[in-house]
Amino acid sequence: KSGYIPRHFLSFADLAPKELNRIISRAIDFKASALDSNVALRLALRGKTVAMLFSKRSTRTRVSTEGAVSFFGGHPMFLGKEDIQLGTNESLHDTSVVISSMTSAIIARVNRHSDIKNLAKFSSVPVINALSDLWHPLQALADIMTMKEHFGDVKGRKLAWIGDANNVLHDLVIACAMSGIHMGVATPVNYPLNPEILKIAQDSAIDSGSKIQVSHDPLIAAAAADVLVTDTWHHSFFPLTRLTTRISMGQEMEKEKRLKEFAGFQVTLELAEKAGASKNWKFMHCLPRKQEEVTDEVSTP
Ligand code: CP
Ligand code: NVA
Numbered sequence: 001k002s003g004y005i006p007r008h009f010l011s012f013a014d015l016a017p018k019e020l021n022r023i024i025s026r027a028i029d030f031k032a033s034a035l036d037s038n039v040a041l042r043l044a045l046r047g048k049t050v051a052m053l054f055s056k057r058s059t060r061t062r063v064s065t066e067g068a069v070s071f072f073g074g075h076p077m078f079l080g081k082e083d084i085q086l087g088t089n090e091s092l093h094d095t096s097v098v099i100s101s102m103t104s105a106i107i108a109r110v111n112r113h114s115d116i117k118n119l120a121k122f123s124s125v126p127v128i129n130a131l132s133d134l135w136h137p138l139q140a141l142a143d144i145m146t147m148k149e150h151f152g153d154v155k156g157r158k159l160a161w162i163g164d165a166n167n168v169l170h171d172l173v174i175a176c177a178m179s180g181i182h183m184g185v186a187t188p189v190n191y192p193l194n195p196e197i198l199k200i201a202q203d204s205a206i207d208s209g210s211k212i213q214v215s216h217d218p219l220i221a222a223a224a225a226d227v228l229v230t231d232t233w234h235h236s237f238f239p240l241t242r243l244t245t246r247i248s249m250g251q252e253m254e255k256e257k258r259l260k261e262f263a264g265f266q267v268t269l270e271l272a273e274k275a276g277a278s279k280n281w282k283f284m285h286c287l288p289r290k291q292e293e294v295t296d297e298v299s300t301p
Contacts, residue, residue, distance in 0.1 A: 008120040008127045010113075011135035012171045013200050017178035017208065024145050034071065045074025048104035053095075053119070054130070055081045056109050060286075061130045061138060065107050077103065096122035133167060139286050140171035144179055146284065147227060155180035155209070160225035160277070162186050162218045163265055163293065164233040165193045168286055172229070173212065177201040180208040184221030188261045218265060222275035228267050229284045230293050233258055259292070267294040 012020065033041050050069045054062060062078070069076035079099075081087065086095040092115060099106060100123040108127060110116045113134035120127040129137055147154045159176055161169050165187040173193065176183045183201075185193055193214055205212055213220060222228055272281055283298050 004124070006123060006126045009137060010116055010120060010127070010129045011137050012140060012174040012178065013197075015178075017204060020144070020175060020178050023141065024148060027141070027145050028148065041072065043073045045069060045072040048074040049102070050074055050076050051099045051103040051106045052076055052078045053084075053099070053106055053108040054078065055111060055115075056131065058109055058130065061109065065130060065138075074104070092118045093122050095119070097124075100124040131167060135170050136167040137171045139168050140175040143172060143229070143284055143286075144175050147181070150282065151226070156182070157226045158182040158184060158224055158278075159227045159229060160184040160186070160221040161229050162221055162267055163230035163262070165191045166231055168231045170194065170197045173197065173201040174204060177204040177210045177212060178208060180210050182211045183213070184223065184225060185212070185214045186216060186218040186221035186265070188265060189216050190261055218271055219275040222272055222277045225275070225277045225281060227282050227284055228272060228277065230265075230267050230289070231285065232287050232290065233262050233265070233293060262292070266292060267298055269295070269297050
């Protein structure tokens with residue numbers, strides 16, 4: 001590895017639009033080849049170990065990345081927060097140096113974004129962000145890929161985000177701007193989109209022709225939208241595990257306050273109709289949805 005400078009993927013802010021397009025078209029090709037049992041593809045990661053450092057729960061991201069590394073012939077090494085020394089007698093610096101000395105890449109899910117930045121800073125192999133409190137680039141990749149698979153050309157389509165200004169939105173607004181997808185963002189007044197992230201998206205939008213409208217009005221966001229998107233902002237109790245979850249992970253204490261502030265931000269058929277969403281609009285959500293965020297008719301048509 002000597003002289004090698006790893007390239008990390010911590011957010012879409014790290015990528016050029018061309019790179020985003022390339023990653024998505026490769027993902028679409030890989031998916032088709034995988035279905036054809038392409039043998040070369042199955043050896044692509046042969047002999048490589050990918051550390052999966054997850055300090056937060058995950059179902060979809062863990063299963064998809066762990067399954068993908070294994071599918072490509074590599075060894076995914078899952079390291080939950082109870083498995084390794086990090087945070088007990090070992091710092092992020094130590095963990096990063098040691099793990100990267102013995103693996104080919106690190107996929108990490110962390111609490112604070114500064115944690116993954118530190119991991120990347122000291123790592124001698126590429127670090128891929130599998131969610132931090134600020135960004136969730138793999139989710140935005142999956143969302144743009146889904147739109148491409150569904151619509152073909154996505155340039156000029158409109159995506160409406162109705163809900164929390166969170167990690168998923170941060171990457172999605174930049175990815176849409178890079179892809180020429182127009183975006184209507186409506187968040188509650190006390191949950192504005194981070195202006196620095198908006199600026200990155202606006203800069204990309206100049207080249208791609210994407211228009212980004214930001215407001216606190218779901219009707220403005222959903223006007224002429226082809227896709228309506230939200231993410232979790234509500235809270236539930238799961239009898240099976242006796243766990244109370246989840247607004248975005250780590251925000252569970254804010255339940256009552258949020259319920260009031262998000263009134264009017266539920267995605268409904270009426271909202272889409274009143275706003276004048278496009279005729280065959282679709283709905284996307286990165287998690288099993290909650291009734292407060294979106295009605296049954298929308299998510300199970
Ligand atoms: N969409 C997503 O990241 O889900 P998980 O939290 O289950 O990985
Ligand atoms: N915003 C959510 C996304 C989970 C996939 C969270 O951070 O928990």
